[in-house]
Amino acid sequence: DAMVIQNPRYQVTQFGKPVTLSCSQTLNHNVMYWYQQKSSQAPKLLFHYYDKDFNNEADTPDNFQSRRPNTSFCFLDIRSPGLGDAAMYLCATSRDFSETQYFGPGTRLLVL
Amino acid sequence: DQQVKQNSPSLSVQEGRISILNCDYTNSMFDYFLWYKKYPAEGPTFLISISSIKDKNEDGRFTVFLNKSAKHLSLHIVPSQPGDSAVYFCAAKGRGGNTGKLIFGQGTTLQVKP
Numbered sequence: 001d002a003m004v005i006q007n008p009r010y011q012v013t014q015f016g017k018p019v020t021l022s023c024s025q026t027l028n029h030n031v032m033y034w035y036q037q038k039s040s041q042a043p044k045l046l047f048h049y050y051d052k053d054f055n056n057e058a059d060t061p062d063n064f065q066s067r068r069p070n071t072s073f074c075f076l077d078i079r080s081p082g083l084g085d086a087a088m089y090l091c092a093t094s095r096d097f098s099e100t101q102y103f104g105p106g107t108r109l110l111v112l
Numbered sequence: 113d114q115q116v117k118q119n120s121p122s123l124s125v126q127e128g129r130i131s132i133l134n135c136d137y138t139n140s141m142f143d144y145f146l147w148y149k150k151y152p153a154e155g156p157t158f159l160i161s162i163s164s165i166k167d168k169n170e171d172g173r174f175t176v177f178l179n180k181s182a183k184h185l186s187l188h189i190v191p192s193q194p195g196d197s198a199v200y201f202c203a204a205k206g207r208g209g210n211t212g213k214l215i216f217g218q219g220t221t222l223q224v225k226p
Contacts, residue, residue, distance in 0.1 A: 004155065006155075009153075031212060033212070035216075040121070040218060040219075041218055042114070042116065042201070042215075042216035042217055042218045042219070043156075043201070043214075043216045044216075045213050045214065048212070048213075057213075090155055090156070092155075094212055096212075097212035098212070099212075100146075100158045100161070101158070101212065101214060102157075102158070103148075103155030103156045103157070104155045105153065105154050105155045106155055
């Protein structure tokens with residue numbers, strides 16, 4: 001089955017210790033998105049890639065970076081996690097901007 | 113400033129009855145609206161959508177209504193089934209643009225009791 005996969009599902013890191021979250025897709029979609037969802041809040045877009053073109057949302061902190069080495073994979077790097085970065089991180093893909101977005105199961109990040 | 117709001121955090125209905133989930137938005141530039149359903153430990157899955165040129169879209173037991181003048185949309189589930197118990201997110205997309213960015217509401221947890 002074509003799908004969006006996120007690893008790990010749960011990630012525990014220490015305050016200030018860099019962490020990388022992974023997303024892969026078998027849908028061959030051009031666009032990949034990263035959303036942050038804090039408890040009982042709406043998912044919020046951090047950035048997206050259209051092919052190799054990267055677009056950062058204006059209010060995404062510099063602490064958050066992303067890499068897309070190929071069509072299938074996209075990584076979210078948090079350089080120095082703070083307690084406020086504890087959240088669910090959702091990866092999504094779409095064939096084009098106008099198409100439906102397909103979400104992975106998310107990675108829940110805990111910062112100690 | 114929250115542009116998409118779901119003011120009811122939770123809703124409980126009896127199996128077989130109608131579930132109505134509501135969503136309000138503030139930005140008149142939104143031209144496409146979607147509902148996603150999310151089960152625990154899974155990502156959101158697309159349920160149904162509506163373009164701003166329509167006021168109703170139906171897909172089986174699910175119907176979405178759009179009232180542009182009131183900046184309000186609702187999702188009706190008839191009849192409700194226990195398997196519909198999940199968190200429902202309303203989302204909106206802006207006119208034009210080149211990001212596909214979705215603005216989500218906070219979600220409403222629906223519980224359908226057998």
